[in-house]
Amino acid sequence: MYVVPFIAECAPKGNTVPxxxxxxxxxxxxxxxxxxxxxxxxxxxxxxxxxxxxTDMLKYGICIGEFEKYRVCFRTYLKHHPSVRGDV
Structure with missing residues (x-):
């Protein structure tokens, strides 16, 4: 999973992660x-x-293992609602 390297690289770069x-x-x-x-x-x-x-990986590093569950929720939401950009 590429989440940890992404957060480690991008967290110091302003609003990239958010x-x-x-x-x-x-x-x-x-x-x-x-x-x-x-x-x-x-x-x-x-x-x-x-x-x-x-973005604090020392405090939230354990949460990396939960990303598949977040993804399920995000995708389920998008089946019935527009994305943040307004597309369906």
Whole structure:
């Protein structure tokens, strides 16, 4: 998985990580879906995508293992709603 190198490389470069996360998540709060997917509570800030995305890998490194669950929620949302860019 390329998430850790991406965050490590891009986190110091301003808004790169938040902009990518906005696109992936549609800036929607996916918390309920994430809970249903079994995302551990510590990692739920990644699901509440209408706020800032955590970039502290020392604190949130364990959450890398939850990315497939986030992806399921993001894709499920996009089946019925427009993306952050407004396309369906």
């Amino acid at each position: 902009h990518v996360w906005d696109c992936l998540s549609s800036r929607h709060d996916h918390t309920e879906c994430c809970k249903q997917q079994g995302v551990i509570p510590h990692c739920l800030p990644y699901c509440k995508a209408n706020g800032p995305v955590p």
